[in-house]
Amino acid sequence: MAVYLVQHITNTKPAIDLAIAFYSKLQLSLLKRCINCWVDTKKNSVFYLIKASRKKTIKKLYYKSTNLHPHKIVPVNNHLVYAFLKSEQQLKMIQSQFVFKTQEHTTLFIAKTINKYVLLNNLKKNKTRNALLYKKTVIKNLIHSYNGNQINTNNKDYIASFPTFKKAFDCSLAIQKKLQKRVNYISTKFILYPYSSELNIKTSTSNISKIIDLLYFVKTEKQFILSSQLSKNHSFQNHFTEKENISYCVLKPENENFLFSLLDVISENxxxxxxxxxxxxxxxxxxxxxxxxxxxxxxxxxxxxxxxxxxxxxxxxxxxxxxxxxxxxxxxxxxxxxxxxxxxxxxxxxxxxxxxxxxxxxxxxx
Missing domain, CATH: 1.10.10.60 (Homeodomain-like)
Incomplete structure (x- = not known):
């Protein structure tokens, strides 16, 4: 069985994460046929070493993947395989650099009113203004009640960090239930995302802005959205009951990575x-x-x-x-x-x- 070098061109961190996540999936199904994976920043690439009987076999691995396609698939000899395996950039090092350790980070909470300006111009303005002010009061009070720290940004969305995932999660549910009783005609979406308070202000603001954009563009009718990075580490299904009538979704890792890559490209151009x-x-x-x-x-x-x-x-x-x-x-x-x-x-x-x-x-x- 031959060894093939698979190259993926990656210009952004989400693209790197996507390529690594795909390799991790292959490891589960191919076992020992996946030899190694590493990032080469100079070539803007992620490389895999995979054993296969022929090149076409590797191409078939990508048939069901809509978000990832190899740039090159080339056979390599044993001497090159040995050289690649001596690379200092091993998969474990990459994962520790790019994947959130959610248990060591606070959780970011964002609440966004969808189409606020459409409401202000198509409904009675006083009614809508009062409803939005009521929503503002409810969100701020409950953030404080659940030990959240409201983050001041230039954006008009409601952003806070919580010391634990559970605090952020329970606060979101409490806000949704309270708003549904009185202002259910105002569409509000929530997203929870891993967040490091150790980031500098410029980096932190940039990351928050990207998550807000993701929240706006992601396709879902659900009110409550969880990052795939959080869902891997927390059991949240037990918090939901039929009586609460809370609709939620968990972002698929490939969709999350694709959207971040797309929004990165658009934001720069x-x-x-x-x-x-x-x-x-x-x-x-x-x-x-x-x-x-x-x-x-x-x-x-x-x-x-x-x-x-x-x-x-x-x-x-x-x-x-x-x-x-x-x-x-x-x-x-x-x-x-x-x-x-x-x-x-x-x-x-x-x-x-x-x-x-x-x-x-x-x-x-x-």
């Missing part, structure tokens, strides 16, 4: 109006067909819609902070035309960018 779908596919190391299929499966939207919505979400933040005029903001978020930006914005939020800017002083709901 969305301001460029010439940034296109082929560019995204190239940076993701995927063909356009796979990119479209994965986006639809994970988010329910096309890649074109995701890019446009990402730009609109960033414009909301810019308008709310009043950093620039509407024309400049439309350019800053990657729109070529002010009129097209205004039309997309109104279609999404039910209000024009100019009207939204005027409205900010009247609705201080952060």
């Amino acid at each position: 969305y301001q460029n109006p010439d940034f296109s779908i082929p560019d995204i596919a190239s940076l993701m190391m995927m063909c356009k067909t796979s990119l479209y299929r994965n986006c639809k499966a994970v988010t329910g939207s096309s890649i074109n819609q995701i890019l446009k919505e990402y730009r609109l979400l960033k414009s909301i933040s810019s308008i709310a902070s009043k950093k620039s005029d509407i024309s400049q903001i439309s350019i800053d978020v990657g729109f070529n035309s002010l009129s097209y930006f205004s039309n997309c914005f109104k279609k999404k939020f039910g209000i024009t960018p100019s009207a939204f800017l005027k409205q900010q002083n009247n609705f201080n709901l952060s």
Whole structure:
């Protein structure tokens, strides 16, 4: 049986995690046929050594994988295998660097109101404002009650860290049950994610921003979302009962990694109006067909819609902070035309960018 070197091109940490997770799955099914896995940062690659009778056998391993495809599969001789095995970057070292040890970290809690601005413009404004203020009070009070530490960011979502997973989990359930009784017409989503309070402020804020984006784009009708990294280490099913009527989902690791990789690519390039779908596919190391299929499966939207919505979400933040005029903001978020930006914005939020800017002083709901 020959030994093959399998190379995966990886430009981001989530892409590395995805490749390593796939290798770990292969280990369970192939046993001793998986020899080793390591990261080569200079080549932006993750490499596997796998025993197989022929190259086609390895290709078949990827047939059911929509998120990962090898860049190269080449046979290697025994001398090269020995050299590879002497590599200092072993799988255990990689896993300790990239995988959260959740028992040593606090848990991050994020609560996000979906389509707040649509509500403000399509329902009675006073009723909606009062409901949002009630929600704000409930969330802040319960975070304090469960020993949470509210994190101050420029975002208008509710973010807190908890000393344990259980505290964060129980606080989320308490908030949901209280809001369902009085303001169930306001759609609020929650996500729990492993979080290190040891990170510096800049890194911490960047990570939180990415998780908020993931919460917005992930495809689910459920109110309560758990990171796959947390679900591996905690038994939470016992907390749910039929009487509580709480809907929840656990993110699949491959979907979580794909979304983070996609949002990383978009966040670094969305301001460029010439940034296109082929560019995204190239940076993701995927063909356009796979990119479209994965986006639809994970988010329910096309890649074109995701890019446009990402730009609109960033414009909301810019308008709310009043950093620039509407024309400049439309350019800053990657729109070529002010009129097209205004039309997309109104279609999404039910209000024009100019009207939204005027409205900010009247609705201080952060």
